[in-house]
Amino acid sequence: MKKITTFLLLVVFCASVSAQQTDERKPAKTSEKTKIALLKARQLLQKDQGKLWGKNLWHENVLFQDRDDTIYSLKKLEGSKTDDSILFYKTLPKNTLSKTNTVQTYNGEKYATIVADDFYMNDESATVIHELFHRLHFEELDQKNIKLKTEPVSYLDNFDARELLRLEFEALRNTLNLMDKNEDKSKIDAALADALLFRKARQNKYRQFLKEEIEIETVEGLASYTGFALSTYPNKYKRAISSLHGWETSPTYTRPFPYATGPAYGLIFDHLNLDWKTGFDKIYNFLEIYESKYLKKPLALNHDALEEAKSRNNYPAIHKEELARKLTFENRxxxxxxxxxxxxxxxxxxxxxxxxxxxxxxxxxxxxxxxxxxxxxxxxxxxxxxxxxxxxxxxxxxxxxxxxxxxxxxxxxxxxxxxxxxxxxxxxxxxxxxxxxxxxxxxxxxxxxxxxxxxxxxxxxxxx
Structure with a gap:
């Protein structure tokens, strides 16, 4: 993330009279929604008391930013107004902040910033917690002068890499589904082994990209996992399965992939009671965590094992779809x-x-x-x-x-x-x-x- 993140594309079509009426009501509605979202996130993180990561993720430096450059915060900001002494708001000059979900500097301090969109204000606190994790994570990394890359990982547009990543997604969905159904541990172990087998085959083939891949997973994957884990999603396993389905439809995996893999592996490792969260200044390699903390040995990778795993994870359909996409990719x-x-x-x-x-x-x-x-x-x-x-x-x-x-x-x-x-x-x-x-x-x-x-x-x- 740093100064890079997805930006929100909003197109609003209204008749002139309706638009005027909407604009008159919008500030009150937006301020109430942002207040509820911020108070809820604060309550969840104060309840956690730092148990998930060893440090409390809540910080008053978090704000929502509307498309008209109005910002909303529970912190009293210089020049801000308030209607209830709880939520403070002010309108910034254009381009003071980028309208993105990220961590930005405002008045010399680092703030977690979230776009004041209905989705982010009503997603069970996942996005607010995601960005607050970034704020603390980046602060810890900066203190130790650790720089992690978050640029797109180019090889994940390659045909064979995409195919193996999609097979990994399929196996992760199977693992999470078995966990959700409280199936026998041996079945969960087998499905998870398939996921890591596909990962090992892909990463072994593209070793030169491993460092940048696990760095972006450390940044975005951990933040996404944390947002899921501390949110109020009623069924986090099903939500992670849905997330894997959603990100799988992306035309490119070079940047979005950790938003799918992070929550999946994090929830799975928690389910297996692994002591895998070892601090903010570590690089997290999910395959290495699995081999060292769970399997206690290197995962055996060979041709026969890989082919058998493919047969269990929808390979014919994935292969057919990726062959068609390969032509589209080459034309682009x-x-x-x-x-x-x-x-x-x-x-x-x-x-x-x-x-x-x-x-x-x-x-x-x-x-x-x-x-x-x-x-x-x-x-x-x-x-x-x-x-x-x-x-x-x-x-x-x-x-x-x-x-x-x-x-x-x-x-x-x-x-x-x-x-x-x-x-x-x-x-x-x-x-x-x-x-x-x-x-x-x-x-x-x-x-x-x-x-x-x-x-x-x-x-x-x-x-x-």
Whole structure:
């Protein structure tokens, strides 16, 4: 997560009179819902008293942010108002905070921020607890100068990797279902062994990606598990099964996968009474935890065992679906390579790391050495030192149609867009995106190919 997370796409259609009436009622409704959500999360975490992780996850630095830049908190914020001395609210200047579920700096302090959407305010406290876990987790990691990667894991778009991950999802669902039905432990053990067998086969084949894979699972997987474990979901096993089904339908697994695997493995390990939660400064490798704390030996992996496990986990249907998806994936790679690599483009490089980049995690695509494609994304400058802000139109965002390419050059991040259709003072408009330039930034031709580049305009003083 850090400064990266999924952003909420909201489209509201109303008649003018109805819209006015809705807007008049909305603040009261929103404030009441956010108050209930925050008070409920606080009560749950105070009841837990830190038993799950050894530290109390509740902190007053948590707020909901509405789409009109109004923020709501149980903490009295500078310049805020209150109607009941319980909930405090204020409207922030535009782009003060990114409208994402994440951890952000506000007035020099770290806050867990949640989008004030009905789903997040009514999901049994799972999202609020998820983000509060992030706040404490990041604080602990920062104190020990531990940096974990949370970028999409590119190999999970590969045909064989997706197939093995889907088989793992299937086996995890079987395990959770057996747990929910209080089936014999031997059946649970067998289903779980299948899941870890698929995981071991996949990770052995792509060893070079293991570090980044378990790091993002440590960040997002643990937060998702914690949200599930401390929520008031009436049946957490069924909820985890539903989550596995939901994330399995994603066109890409490179970023969403830990939101499925984290709750599943966490709940399973808890069911098996494993002492697996060893602190906030550890890297969590679910296969290693299983082998060392439960199996007490390496999981045996061989061709026959893998084929037998496939036969128990819906392999024919998964294989057929992934073969069809492979063709779609290859066509998308060709389309975006032509659009954002071969053709002339518009490019912008960040001058400062104080930049939030939020994206639809279900709309990413690896273009290998060229970087990662994001079909829906928004960039917000928090420093006034970068080129400006941009957004792909949420109404048009679609994988295979829209996108911005993000690539790394050393410690620099570069964004690549298709050529714009219109450039005016302070604004660049493309077919599906819009860029607001900060003062002093201009568009210039970069090379003979026809690429354009957003650069800081040289002043007379800088030329001397």
């Amino acid at each position: 790679v060709k389309f975006y390579t032509e659009l954002l690599v071969n053709k002339p483009t518009l490019q912008a490089t960040l001058a400062s790391s104080e930049y939030t980049f939020s994206f639809d995690m279900n709309g990413t695509l690896s273009l290998g050495e060229f970087g990662t494609l994001y079909s829906g994304a928004k960039g917000t400058d928090l420093s006034d030192n970068n080129f400006g802000n941009f957004e792909i139109d949420p109404a048009k965002a679609k994988l295979g149609v829209t996108g911005v390419l993000s690539s790394k050059w050393g410690d620099k991040t570069k964004y690549t867009f298709p050529l714009p259709s219109k450039i005016t003072d302070g604004k660049i408009i493309g077919e599906f995106y819009e860029i607001e330039l900060n003062d002093g930034w201009v568009v210039k031709k970069k090379n003979a190919k026809g690429d354009l580049e957003i650069v800081k305009e040289e002043t007379k003083a800088s030329k001397l």
